[in-house]
Amino acid sequence: MIRMERLDRVKGMLLGGLSLAAFFLIWQLAAWSMNSPFLPGPYEVLQAFVRLSMTGDIDGYTLYSHSLMSIYRVLLGFGFAGVTAIPLGVFMGLKPSVNSFSTPIIEPIRFIPPIAWIPLSIILLSGLGRYIFLIWVGAFFPILLNTIAGVKRTSPVLVDMAKTFGADSSTITSRIVFPSALPEVMSGLRVGLGVGWMCIVAAEMIGGEPVGLGRLIIKYANLLQIDVVIVGMITIGIIGLVLNYGILTAEKRLFKWRVEVKA
Template sequence: MIPIKKQYRRLRSLLFALSSVIMFFIFWELIALYSPSPYVPDPYSVLKAFITMLTVGDIDGYTLTWHALVSLERVLLGFIVGAATGVPIGMLLGIKPTLKGAVTPIIEPLRFIPPIAWIPLSIVLLIGLWRYIFLIWIGVFFPVLLDTIAGVKRTSITLIQMAKTFGADNKKIIARVIFPSSLPEIMNGLRVGLGVGWMCIVAAEMIGGEPVGLGRLILKYANLLQIDVVIVGMITIGLIGLTLNYFILLLEKRLFKWRVEIRA
């Protein structure tokens, strides 16, 4: 049984959230109404476009669901490659500070180059799906790498010494102490990495070629000056990003029951 006071507080925060959503739509409606440009769609026309995209599909016949699935596939592939490289390299660099010192001058400037800038090179260097994977990887790799390094560094020296006094070799120390101890940071890096990777989808799909993908949908309709569909694409990207983040948070909660901070 939830106490009345708590129930009241819940209801109040729900009302606040609802009213801010309503305010948002009113604001949007006003911008659409008073904008000098004829291309700013109001919420209602976006809703209509949303339904059309879901049921009928775009000019090439692809539905919104299909666009989303194709984009998700690309992002998840890029994410898997990003995790499979970021975590081990991060562990290695965290454990070997001299190596980290050696590669920092390469890694640090690289991570400030936005995925969009990599498009020409990826077209020259790679083919097909690998171009997408590479551009998503750019977004995923660095957060995963940096958080993994941070996690390794945070590992308590006492725990490592304790394992040594029990006769653990380096391999066992890494597998049984450093890795599990860094796992919360690694998961955080994966969550941020997946989010950033997902945000790279538009850039990745600027490569052109195939007509499917949420980024492609946005670009296609931007060229047609049909901004209502562009916004449908934007909202879909936002909602899917939110959902992905939520699922990883849920996984973190289950994995890290042992953490005091997450208990509440």
């Protein structure tokens, strides 16, 4: 069984490597056939990556500085979204009356794209506050809705059993309801982090701060240096993948029983 799992893992890695090789080959062939300065090949992009990592951009910021600032902003906003959405989601899931009262307000707002909040945030907020707000808007609703759904799925049999043994409401919430809802909460955190990461990149393009991956992309797009633009895009994708993998790994370690059931 273990040997088969290892073979499947190796097979998956080989297929993944093959798909990447095919992608870069098609990219290089397209760059050669078009012969356009607006479609650099992989080698030109690699050169831009090394240059940006070693010497920095026209303002002196390296790729590491841009990446670190974007991650810092998104983690602050994401953390704020988590500490506000999870308690509110538990409360709304436990109290149908509160849920009914809040739904007419929350439902229309959650359908507003986070990018639509950018002009308002620029006018009303400044500096780091505008980025935290935009990430909070993007990450808040996935976390909130998943938390509510997880709380509502709590087995009433477990709750009734706890009441029979004399457990109070706070004990039931902390010992039964929240642990039962935790898988859905983690799923909401993963989705919220992904949305928040996309929001920060869009916000940095317009926010006016000199450092950040979004700002790097828009700055070099205006200069028509597409190789650096692609470096920024690839960096955004890789960091997003790493952040998503981090939460997935935490999910698997916390909820091994879910993985076993799926297998």
